[in-house]
Each structure stands twice: as structure tokens, then as C-alpha cells.
Amino acid sequence: MQATEPVDRPEFRPHRRWYRRPDVLVPMVLVTIGFSLLVGAGEVTGRYQSRFTAERDVVPDWEYLFHLIPQMLRGLFVTARATVLGFTIAVVLGFLMALARRSRLRVVSWPAVAIIEFIRSTPILVQLVFLQALTRATDVVSLSGVQILIVGLGVHYATYCSEGYRAGINSVVKGQWEAATALNLSPWIKWTRIIIPQAVPNTLPALGNYLIAGFKDAPIADAVVGVSGLLFFANTIRAEDFRPVEPYLLIGVGFLLVSLPAAWLVRRLERRLAYERI
Amino acid sequence: MGDWILRSGQYQQLFDGLQLTLQVLGFSFLLGVVLSLIFGVMRMSPFAWLRGFALAYIEFARGISSIILLTIMAIALPIMLDIDQASLLMLASIALGLNMGGYGAEIVRGAISAVPRGQTEASIALNLSPGQRLRHVVLPQAMRLILPPFGNLTIEILKGTALVSIIGMSDIMQASRNLIQQQLSAGVSGVTVLFLNVLMIYFVVAQVINGLFRLAEWRLERRYRARSGDLPRLPSDANIAGAGN
Numbered sequence A: 001m002q003a004t005e006p007v008d009r010p011e012f013r014p015h016r017r018w019y020r021r022p023d024v025l026v027p028m029v030l031v032t033i034g035f036s037l038l039v040g041a042g043e044v045t046g047r048y049q050s051r052f053t054a055e056r057d058v059v060p061d062w063e064y065l066f067h068l069i070p071q072m073l074r075g076l077f078v079t080a081r082a083t084v085l086g087f088t089i090a091v092v093l094g095f096l097m098a099l100a101r102r103s104r105l106r107v108v109s110w111p112a113v114a115i116i117e118f119i120r121s122t123p124i125l126v127q128l129v130f131l132q133a134l135t136r137a138t139d140v141v142s143l144s145g146v147q148i149l150i151v152g153l154g155v156h157y158a159t160y161c162s163e164g165y166r167a168g169i170n171s172v173v174k175g176q177w178e179a180a181t182a183l184n185l186s187p188w189i190k191w192t193r194i195i196i197p198q199a200v201p202n203t204l205p206a207l208g209n210y211l212i213a214g215f216k217d218a219p220i221a222d223a224v225v226g227v228s229g230l231l232f233f234a235n236t237i238r239a240e241d242f243r244p245v246e247p248y249l250l251i252g253v254g255f256l257l258v259s260l261p262a263a264w265l266v267r268r269l270e271r272r273l274a275y276e277r278i
Numbered sequence B: 001m002g003d004w005i006l007r008s009g010q011y012q013q014l015f016d017g018l019q020l021t022l023q024v025l026g027f028s029f030l031l032g033v034v035l036s037l038i039f040g041v042m043r044m045s046p047f048a049w050l051r052g053f054a055l056a057y058i059e060f061a062r063g064i065s066s067i068i069l070l071t072i073m074a075i076a077l078p079i080m081l082d083i084d085q086a087s088l089l090m091l092a093s094i095a096l097g098l099n100m101g102g103y104g105a106e107i108v109r110g111a112i113s114a115v116p117r118g119q120t121e122a123s124i125a126l127n128l129s130p131g132q133r134l135r136h137v138v139l140p141q142a143m144r145l146i147l148p149p150f151g152n153l154t155i156e157i158l159k160g161t162a163l164v165s166i167i168g169m170s171d172i173m174q175a176s177r178n179l180i181q182q183q184l185s186a187g188v189s190g191v192t193v194l195f196l197n198v199l200m201i202y203f204v205v206a207q208v209i210n211g212l213f214r215l216a217e218w219r220l221e222r223r224y225r226a227r228s229g230d231l232p233r234l235p236s237d238a239n240i241a242g243a244g245n
Helices: A021-040 A062-065 A069-101 A106-120 A123-138 A146-168 A174-184 A185-217 A220-224 A230-241 A245-276 B009-042 B048-062 B068-080 B088-114 B115-127 B132-163 B172-182 B185-230 B238-244
Strands: none
Touching: A062 A069, A062 A245, A069 A106, A069 A146, A069 A185, A069 A230, A069 A245, A106 A146, A123 A146, A123 A220, A123 B132, A123 B172, A123 B185, A146 A185, A146 A220, A174 A185, A174 B115, A185 A245, A185 B068, A220 A230, A230 A245, A230 B068, A245 B048, A245 B068, B009 B048, B009 B088, B009 B132, B009 B172, B009 B185, B048 B088, B068 B088, B068 B132, B088 B132, B115 B132, B132 B172, B132 B185, B172 B185
């Protein structure tokens, strides 16, 4: 009986290099393609305009609502692109912040803690207007609205990401650190070959959640620094047609259409990682 | 950069705005706590339709952006349902509370499922009704796990209250905008200092909230430890000395 067991079942080999594992490679390729499409498509400009007059007494007027969809998608694209770019900053800066925070030098770690706590506990809305005022006051750089959003979102979520990284780095068991020391590995090799490969996969679900949270915070910039994203679209249509119901409902739906599947993907990733860690 | 400190009249306006911010925070916190307890418990309900309803609410509240929920509540909903838009404070609090309830419900659910099963089984064996079981056995133990993430969540809501300035409420953010409009002569660097001060005010409020939650945690922890470990120690010989009188 035992001989008839199927033997050609692919065995689970987590020690294969990542580029030899389709379950890692395929999502990575998809993410890369999506990222480059989103970023490479360039900035969408132009104003939103409704070419359709809704019936006055019908709320909501479905035909009017459907005709707004293409413009809503354009706004969604602007918001999503800024979010992704900002989050790219956050992922890199967050790691540096995590390293600074766990540094042994108090000159480095204490300011890092103070800055992280400060940025984490103040609203991103105020941070964006502060950033705008700062760039206007100093005259060193002048940033457009989208750039302010990207930088502001990047710095704000870098602090969140740094907490995620910190938890991930702390979750690497002590024996790994000791073994790296015992083998006399250089700090570079220790971090790139031992610590990061174990720490970062554990933080991926948290980072995914922060990406979604950043996407939810991105429309704030439409209202304060003039990004032509989702909320700006709704505000423009409302100002033109005096029809607030349809555009606002539409952006609510558009939001859920992106964030719910994304949250589902993150939960899948979480389950998958929990399985591999065993 | 000029002075880092504003004039006291300016602080007065900011603090007036802060009052509204704290009001919105208070109302939405109350609503959020109630909603998260209700829906967190509903997620664990034996009835599938209740669980499904709670799941739908939680996914909606967590999936939608708080600012978009806020604008829908404040602008679209009053027109759709023909209600008076005057009570912006209520509408904003409901929007933020709905948002907080979604996150809070997941926290409550996680905490309840972390309470050991034996506790539930013991209370069933003691013939407690489901309500009593929840109120006297499960929730008090879950509360230790609920409090720390709720502190963070409250700070998130505090940050969310800055959004009410967008729908035209005169909170601290709106007060700072008014200041800019009144004192254009202060120049661009004055605006930077102003917003830096606003950020500091938010930071201080957040730290106060943090401290309050730490205090609550500490009190709860102390009570819990006293119950499960040693009996609370009496003041030295107080009861013996008192017994003589």
C-alpha cells in the first residue's frame, strides 16, 4: 500500500533560492509589472468635467453616475500612483529609521525615537500643510502638490514601517545573531544574508497593511495641497453641477474596489507566511 | 525663521479650535467603543447571519478612507436623506466613530478569542447566561489585551479629527487657517511656525491620551494581579489595631 503513494508530488523546499520558487517569483513579477505600469504611465493632468446634466429631482441619477466613472478612474489612478511612490520612500526610509532606532549610539537612537513618535502621533493633514509651508518659506526646493503628497506620505508611513521592521528584526531568534558573531561574519554579510532574509518576510503583511492605510490617507492631499486625485474629482464635479451625491458615492465605491481586494491579498500573504514559518 | 512661539492671542484661537477637536474625539471615541464591542462580539456569534453582517460592517469600515466617509456623511448623505446638515459635529463624529468601530471590532474579536477556552467552558458549567458570561468572565479578561491597541487606535482617531476642517468645521486646523488669513503680514516663515505649533499641540494631546491609557492599563493590571496572585496586602497591623477599638 505504501508503495502506491504518489511520489511525484512537488516537495516543499523553502531553502531554494527565491528566484527558483514560482510562488515567490510570480507575485514579485506581478508587483513589479504593476508598479512600473503605475509609475511609468506618467502624471495624468487635465481637469475634471461633467458633460452631462443630471435630472434635477432624481437622486441618485444612475446615468449621470455611470458617465462619471471614467473620470473617477483617472482620479483613482492619480491617488494610487502617488501612494505607491510615497510608499516606496516609506519602505526605504522606514528601514533606515528602524536601524537608527536600534542603534547603540544614544546620539542616534534617541533623536530617532523622538522623531518617530512625533511623526506617528500627529495628523498627516497638518504634516502636509506644514511641508507645503516649509518648502515655500525656505525657497530651496519648490514641490508641486503631488510631490508634497509623495514626500509627506513617505515620511509619515516610514515611521509606521520602521515599527514593522523593528518587530521583524526583533523576531529573528537570538541564536542567529550569536551564530553570525561566532562565524565572524562582517556586519554587511550578517545583515544581508542572515538577518534581513529572515526579518523582512515577517514584516511583509504589516507593510501591506500600511500601504493600504497610506492609500486611504492619500485623498487628504486633494483637499489641502491641491492634488487632482479622487476627492478633488468629487469636489470639482460638485462645484460644477451642484450634484454632491453621485460623485461622493462613486469615490466611496471606487475606494472599496481597490482597498478590499488589497486587504484580502494581504491576509492571504499573512496566512501563507504563517504556514512557511512553521 | 523668526520666533518659534506664537502670540498668546493666537494660542487662544488655537485652543478654541482644540476644544472642538476634543469634542469630536470624545463623541467618536464613545461611538467607536460601543460599535467595536457590539460588532466584535457579533463576529463571535453562533449565528452565521450575525457573523456575516458584522464582517460586512468591519470590512466596509476598514476598507473605506475616513476622509471619504466623512465627506459622504457630511455632504452627500444630508441631501440624499433630506436631513439637516446643521449638526456637522454629529455627522463627523458618526463618520469617525464608524471608522474606529471597524478597527476596534477586530481588536475586540482578537482579544476575546485569546481568552482561554476553559474560562468559557467553566462559566457554561456554572450556568451563567451568555450575557453574564461575556460581562463578568470573558470581557474583563479580554480588557487587558484590548486596552493597549485601543490607545493607539484613539490616537489614530485624534489624527483623523484633523480632517473635519475639510468639511468646514472650525477645529484647530481651521483655526490655524483663520490665523493665516487674518495675519498675512506674518509672512511665509510665520506660517511654518504656526503649523509647527499646531503639530506640537497634536503631539501633546496624543501623549496625554497615551498616558491615560497607560494609567488605565496599570490600574487594570494591578487589579488583575491582585486577584490571581497573592491577596492584596493589608496595611501593617491596621486591622489588628483597629479590632481593639
